[in-house]
Amino acid sequence: RDTPLVLGIETSCDETAASVVGRDADGRPLILSNVILSQIEEHAAFGGVVPEIAARAHAEAIGGIVRAALHEAGVDLSGISAVAATVGPGLVGGLIVGAMTSKAIAAARGLPFVGVNHLEGHALTPRLTDALAYPYLLLLVSGGHTQILLVSGLGRYERWGTTIDDALGEAFDKTAKLLELPHPGGPAVERMAARGDPRRFALPRPLRGEKRLDFSFSGLKTAVRQAAQANAPLREADVADLCAGFQAAAAEAVRDRVDLALSRFRRELPDLADPVLAVAGGVAANGAIRAALAELAARHGVRLVSPPTALCTDNAAMIAYAGLERLEAGLVDPLTVPVRPRWPL
């Protein structure tokens, strides 16, 4: 095999994941394995991710997950060209587990090490799944991040907008928690919303009409809490209506900001042969938000690229792929590179 194979490790939040990614004979990305162990069960009773529990669970699982990823790919470490790991941003305990494991493998085998920014992994996912060319506009909506990025090259990310408080997935999760729905909240809220009336509760539309491309979701969450308190005890129909109202307001916020971003994208880069809006992050699984994005893309004359959900949510294939692009560009890191719990793109 003459194309490089990268082993990638992801441990920044509540999934322990490892993957082997390379390229096929035509140079297109190839996922040879993508193994993921979710800790959802461990954290369910707490209604959110508990950092100490997460770090211990990563430490227990990582060896087996790496072995499984190699086994599934049909290679052993002698077939691997480089090791990549998420070194930030994220929960420090988990980051240390992933970084130490991958550095140890790299040191023992004399392999190059690549420290990857988790957000870069999300940002490059449309190149992994759809072999997309630079540049493209990216909406990243996950439990930890809400950003609109212009991705113009490896390591060249222009942040056009971000959240000034909660991330969108976080707002879904907190709304679910206060309505006593199971964690993670996004899918639970979406299921309830399908049975509710989005017009019953008049919820705010944060930052609507503002010219900046930023998001804000904490006021919306507070409004849901107040409406819930005013209508206590909540019956199932009330919960459904609150979920529907929340989801409609969230989708409208996304529609409003992405509409502005697409106008700017088309104005600043008018000559692209294939203008693309790509999405990444767990919230991209939401049907109402997908529908809003599809409508916007059609109206602005851009192609909507939405990778399969399993690659939109946290995974190690995106980290291995970012590592592969970095390796090919000669951007490898010394084993002394630290983990960075806070690390904007």
Ligand code: KG4
């Ligand atoms: O990308 P991801 O797996 O992890 C982070 O990097 O944060 O995203 C997880 C987030 C959670 O907040 C979850 O509630 C949300 O994505 N999510 C959804 C849906 N599925 C997952 N939010 C809304 N609707 C969904 N269907």
Ligand code: ZN
């Ligand atoms: Zn993520």
